[in-house]
Amino acid sequence: MLNVSLFLSLQITNRYIYDTVLLLANTFHRKLEDRKWHSMASLSCIRKNSKPWQGGKSMLETVKKFGVSGLTSFLEFTDNGSNPNIFFEILGTNYGEDRGRGVSR
Secondary structure, X not given: OOOHHHHHHOOHHHHHHHHXXXXXXXXXXXXXXXXXXXXXXXXXXXXXXXXXXXXXXXXXXXHHHOOEEXXXXXXOOOOOOOOOOOOOOOOEEEEEOOOEEEEXX
16 A cells, blocks of 8 residues: 555656556566466677567567556557556646747637
């Protein structure tokens, strides 16, 4: 159980970072649990002829298939990669002679 005062003091960015790490940890756990893990032994950042890791697509499919309840919302992703539970409204401030003053979307 997360301490409420700790939750309130976390900035929204930190909450999203926490949720992302939680989602990735959950995905790694599921992949290891169902033994459908692709070895990373052949990966190398130094060798030019190293092959791409074949587990990336499988990891992405697992992320899309399962969600996780985070600090910001329930994290789940559609086939196109969007999260239907999160909505952002972008606000900007206006200040100037030609635009007036105020907040715009």
